[in-house]
Amino acid sequence: AVVSTQSTGELKHYIEKVRETTIFELEDRIILAKKRLEFLVDYTSMSPAEMRINSEAFNWHSRMPPIFEEHEEIIGASKRQAENALKLRRDRFVEELEGYSKQLEEFETFGDAGEVNRYLKKAQTLNARLEAAQEKIEQFNLEEEAFEWELTKYPLRKKILDVLTPYHKLYETTVEFQTKYKDWMDGSFDDIDPDDVDGEVGNFWRTLYKLEKTFANQANPEAMSSKEREKGVAGKTIAFKMKTKVADFKENLPLIQCICNKGMRDRHWEQMSKIVEFSIKPDSDTTLRKMIASDKPEMHWVL
DSSP states (O other): OHHHHHHHHHHHHHHHHIIIIIHHHHHHHHHHHHHHHHHHHTTOOOOHHHHHHHHHHHHGGGGHHHHHHHHHHHHHHHHHHHHHHHHHHHHHHHHHHHHHHHHHHHGGGOOOGGGHHHHHHHHHHHHHHHHHHHHHHHHHHHHHHHTTOOOOOOHHHHHHHHHHHHHHHHHHHHHHHHHHHHHHHHSOGGGOOHHHHHHHHHHHHHHHHHHHHHHHHHOOTTOSSHHHHTTTHHHHHHHHHHHHHHHHHHTTHHHHHHHTOTTOOHHHHHHHHHHHTSOOOOOTTOOHHHHHHTOOHHHHHHO
């Protein structure tokens, strides 16, 4: 539709230029051609066919006014059709945004941390639709500009996005932490970098802390409707649970800094094992979960 509208506008401007400028330039060239022909007929003869061709060339511009009028009718009809189509698409787009706003209400009921993967997919889908909606708005504005209309704005899209963003961030952060947690606890012991773990855990905790406050600020205890009073409660619940889980994992960082230190050598493990009176040297089956499970007070004394 945008291409059609732009093409129609370009064609209209082109015909206006032809009508106001080009046609007169061509008429001047015809006058010059007539003078050349008048000179030639004194020295040569022309066949009837040649005379007919020259006559058509000299008189073609007299046929242009009705062609211009026909063009005006065609362009006018095309423009009206495009304008009506744009109005219809804009009306449908408003209905789409209202549908997205309804979908957003569903997130205020999502409070089960075990279902976060499903919540994330829904948030990603709605976010993608809002991105596509922005592209539609830009297309609408291009067409409106071509029609010399006032550009329309759709604040509802931004309002929906502003509410969706913390939910989207919460679900992304939760899923990312759960993935990292499993990798750290059950993955290869040799792949753990204590400094990376420390930095990532700190980022997870700070992000969840900010999200918890964001959702807490959404609630309106003085609101008349229960929906307004409970706004943000589900998000706050998940943020609190995940922040607590991250905080619990943070308790293991001192142990991780020691036993995952890349500078550890066999003699260090042997010395530590001798002190605690059981072997703590890692092997191919060792995981952080096993190390934490075998944690004893004597190990803390060694650390």
